[in-house]
Amino acid sequence: MPVFDAPPKDPGPALRRAAPALAAFAGVRLLALAVLAVWSAAAGTSPHTLLSARWDSLWYARIAAEGYGYEVVLPSGAVHSNLAFFPLLPWLERLVAAPTGLSYGSAGLVVSAVAGAAAAWGIFAVTDLLHGRRAGVFAVALWAALPVGIVQSMAYSESLFTALAAWALYGALRGRWITAGLLAAGAGLTRPVGAAVVAAVWVAAALAWRRGERSLRMAAGVVLAPLGAGAYALWVGARTGGGLTGYLDVQAGWGNGFDGGWAFARFIGARLASPAFPAGVGLIAGVLLVLWLYALCVRRRLPAVLLVYCGIVVALALCASGYFGSKPRLLLPAFPLVLPPAVALARWRGGRAAAAVAALALVSAVYGAFWLNGSGPP
Template identity: 85%
Template sequence: MKDLGSSRAGRPARHTPPPAPGLRRAAPALAAFVAVRLLGLVALAVWSARAGSSPHTLLSARWDSLWYARIAAEGYGYEVVLPSGAVHSNLAFFPLLPWLERLVAAPTGLSYGSAGLVVSAVAALAAAWGIFAVTDLRYGRRAGVCAAAAWAALPVGIVQSMAYSEALFTALAAWALYAVLRERWVLAGLLAAGAGLTRPVGAAVVAAVWVGAVLALRKDGDGGGRGRRDRRPVAGMLLAPLGAAAYVLWVGAHTGRGPLGYLDVQAGWGNGFDGGLAFARFVGDKLASPTSLAAGIGLVAGVLLVLWLYALGVRQRQPVVLLVYCGIVVALALCASGYFGSKPRLLLPAFPLVLPPAVALARWRTGRAAAALGAVALIGAVYGAFWLNGSGPP
């Protein structure tokens, strides 16, 4: 299966996939990830001390963190009616993170926001491990280390340390994709179901599992093994959408709107999918205003960079399941009609975008690669501190 399980570009897939990378093999990647994230937290602490703000509050008790903590404390049913008449319901937030916050808070006595920080810290480490595992399987250990460090060093990497769901979702997505690449279909389906309970973009993980399973079934059919066909890919396909489907159907029943209930909830928040028209108008308005021209140019450059990195992934011949997953995450982030300031955060789970630069860095000498990643990490740390003390991730 050329695009599912090959361990290096140009080499055929192994019939028996290698075991998952253990802690010893992944240790350099995890150490690099922790170092970058600590740098970000130190920068946040220094900036916050000068600004008179609380890093803990910024990380655990602002924006979406408050909504997750309220769900953990009180369950669903809370909503805010804006002066415009729009209704912001907490049904927009998927339940896995608040469930885990409640699970951590019960034995520890932590607040739900602080419990969310614990969940995110563990999940971010698991995500870095999963990103390393996927990259190591395809491009080797050095590239895996660079990929984990590069993901941590992203300008919005500070979100990985917040009581937000991005780190948890990325962990589930990365390990689900790794399970697909190793043809562990039941595990892939279970992890995809977990991702579907975490964020709406869990659909991207489900699609990747389905595509991988279809390719596996086609290969099995081409092999002519009549009567011995492996049904585990089918099991993975059936399991994958259960998490998202269960929550969406529950919201539909709760609102009395059936399958359209969740879409109504999102509409109340001003969220929708219009193919990017609203975002294009938003960028156009920035470009047309002399006072925001620089911001508009930055937005255009950012979008072009994302598309260029995705095109590099295609040229790099990334496994098709990674391209499917990443393409859907990027499309949903860029083509949503609301909350334009959230788009960098929504792109955070699209970790295959860092694979092309990670593979390039892996070819450099260790000192040179470390210096480049360190410079990017420092810029990202300063930006994250500035961002969180300013507009932040809505």
């Protein structure tokens, strides 16, 4: 994996270079919010509530308000503990709410808006580095227009995690090891899949070591990368008395685990054997599309840091044993999957490519409004 030239110290030129991508991201997100507002007005629902005060958003807001320790015991005896949720998003919600007077849910929307823009810039930076500016703009637009792109505007942790992951991977590609390690540690404080960022930074460092690139900064980045996830897992283990497996026990209470995809396969099979047969076919098509895009990433020889990160995110999303409806959302941070289609779009004529992205953005906006006003949760 090559290490690319260091970026200029002045961020101004870099921001100006990314401006079209950020404008595309903002346009797609505003379209989604506008469609959600119209749909919710017709349905008699509140867009603000849908985005900031339902499902996981409520858990994050409660942590911001009260800290850890809240749990719900289901009739089955299963325990849903808020220890399953990593702390960085609620910490930031508290940080934003304190000086502004916003509710924690509303503060979460602010965090997600800023983090979404940071994620878009990071995705552009990685793609621009590898494939050029035009492909970078399309990569951001495609990521924003994913079917579950509305989650980027919710008080959820996906935007924050993707921002930290994208810039950590960019740092690893640049050989900026301390930056990569610190951002990987932040990603590890955001979601369990932060392990994918840690693994990617470690692989990047190992390949650099093989090329003879050895420094104290590289060693520091390698040491820093797992500190976020490791510290939280150890704290949960100490708090619950579960030791090193304490966090896994908390996730098991939610029905989450890693079974190689067996439970997901049975879930799809049940759809195929029921009147929901089209949904089963759609799920199979979605999984095949994800795997095909990852195979394209391998065939196009994306840097190992991206392949490792994306491969782990995809594997954890598809092979987890619970919350099947959340799998599309769990794949949202796997942004390297959009690089092959972005490169293809970059070769199209401008009007044709823009029309294709606009159509995808409109479909995504309508689906997002339907999704949030439907049964959920995303």
